[in-house]
Amino acid sequence: MLDDWGLRRGGGRGEAVTALFVGESGTGKTMAAEVVAGALGVDLYVIDLSTVVDKYIGETEKNLERIFVGAEGLNAVLFFDEADALFGKRSEVSDARDRYANVEVAYLLQRIESFDGVAILATNLAANIDDAFRRRLSVLAEFARPDAEQRLALWRRMLAGVPLAADVDLAFCAKAFGLAGGDIRNAAVTAAYLGAAAGTVGMREVIAAVGLEYRKLGRLCLADEFGPYLDLLPR
Ligand SMILES: Nc1ncnc2c1ncn2[C@@H]1O[C@H](COP(=O)(O)OP(=O)(O)OP(=O)(O)O)[C@@H](O)[C@H]1O
Ligand SMILES: [Mg+2]
Numbered sequence: 001m002l003d004d005w006g007l008r009r010g011g012g013r014g015e016a017v018t019a020l021f022v023g024e025s026g027t028g029k030t031m032a033a034e035v036v037a038g039a040l041g042v043d044l045y046v047i048d049l050s051t052v053v054d055k056y057i058g059e060t061e062k063n064l065e066r067i068f069v070g071a072e073g074l075n076a077v078l079f080f081d082e083a084d085a086l087f088g089k090r091s092e093v094s095d096a097r098d099r100y101a102n103v104e105v106a107y108l109l110q111r112i113e114s115f116d117g118v119a120i121l122a123t124n125l126a127a128n129i130d131d132a133f134r135r136r137l138s139v140l141a142e143f144a145r146p147d148a149e150q151r152l153a154l155w156r157r158m159l160a161g162v163p164l165a166a167d168v169d170l171a172f173c174a175k176a177f178g179l180a181g182g183d184i185r186n187a188a189v190t191a192a193y194l195g196a197a198a199g200t201v202g203m204r205e206v207i208a209a210v211g212l213e214y215r216k217l218g219r220l221c222l223a224d225e226f227g228p229y230l231d232l233l234p235r
Contacts, residue, residue, distance in 0.1 A: 016115045018136065020083075020129065021122040023143025026182025029122040030081060032143070036120065037077040045076040049085040053104065060104045068111055076117075083121040084129075109136055148175050151184060158188035162195075165202035176225050177210055187213045207232040 002008040002015065019036075021029040037044035052063045071078050112119055113136060123129060126142075134140065146154060152174035159170070179187065190209035195201030211221050211233045223230050 015117075016112060017118045017138045018112055018115075019118075019120045019139040019141060020134075020137050021120060021141050021143060022126040022129070023124070024145060024180060025124055026180035026185075027143035027145060028181050029143055030079075031181075032141075033077065033079045033081075033120045033122065036118070037079075040077065040118070043074070043076040044079050045071055045074060046079045046081055049080055049082055053085055061107045064104075064108055064111060068115055072116065078115070078117065078119040080119070080121040082123070084123040084125045105133070109133060112136065145178070145180050151175075151177070151179065154181050154184045155188065158185050159191075159201070162188070162192050163200045165200050167203045168201065168206055169203060170206075172227070172229070173206060173210065176227060179210075179213065183213050183217065186216075203229065204232045208234050 021032060023029055034044055047067055052060060052067070054060045054063060067078075109132065152171060155170040155174055159168075187206070187209040190212055191201050191205040194205040194208055207226065207229045211226075214221050221230070221233055226233065
C-alpha cells in the first residue's frame with residue numbers, strides 16, 4: 001500500500017507500526033501485546049527498560065541499539081514494558097540527569113522511526129508521554145478500567161473452571177468492587193486456593209480474596225462496598 005499509493009515518505013522513515021498502550025495497572029496492556037504477537041504468529045520480544053536505562057552517559061543508547069539490531073533479524077513484536085522508566089517530559093529539564101534522559105528518549109524516538117517492524121510501548125502514565133512522542137506513534141490505545149458489566153464477564157471467565165458453591169454471587173462482586181482485570185484475576189486465584197482443600201469455592205472465600213486484594217491495593221474494606229458480606233471478611 002505504501003508503495004502503490006505513493007505514501008512512502010522520505011527521510012529514512014521505516015515501515016514501523018508503533019503503538020502506545022496506556023492504562024492503569026491490570027487493565028490488560030501486557031496481555032494485549034501478547035495477543036497481538038500471537039495473532040501475527042510471531043514471538044513477543046519483551047524489553048525491560050529498567051535494565052536498559054543506564055546511569056552512565058551514552059550507555060542507554062548503546063543498549064537500545066543492541067536491542068534494535070537484534071530484533072530486526074527476529075521477526076518478533078518488540079514490547080517496551082513500563083516505558084515510563086524512560087519517558088519524562090523532555091522539555092522540562094531541571095537538572096543534568098534529566099538532560100541525559102532527554103537524549104535517551106530522543107534516540108529511542110529516532111530509532112523507532114527507522115525500525116521496520118511492530119513496536120509496542122506500555123505505560124501507566126499518559127501524562128508522562130510528551131507530544132513529540134505522540135506524533136511519532138501509529139496507534140495510541142487507551143486501556144480503561146472495566147465497568148460493572150465487563151467486571152462480571154471477567155469474574156465469570158476467571159472462575160469458569162472452578163466449582164462454585166450456590167451462595168457465590170458474582171453479579172454482586174462485579175457491581176460492588178471496582179477492580180481492574182488483573183485484580184479480579186488475582187482475587188479469583190486466591191479464592192480458588194482458599195477453597196481448594198474443601199473442593200469448592202463459596203462466597204466466604206471470594207470475599208476473603210477480595211479483602212486481601214483490597215489490602216494489597218491499600219484500600220479499606222468498607223460496609224458500603226462489601227454490604228451484607230462485610231461479616232464474611234476474616235478478622
Ligand atoms: N480486558 C481483559 N480481559 C481479560 N483478561 C484481562 C483483561 N484485563 C486484564 N486481564 C487479566 O489480568 C491480567 C493482568 O493484566 P496485564 O498484566 O495485561 O495488565 P497490565 O495492564 O500490563 O498491568 P501493568 O501496568 O501492571 O503491567 C491478565 O493476565 C489477564 O488475566
Ligand atoms: Mg504489564
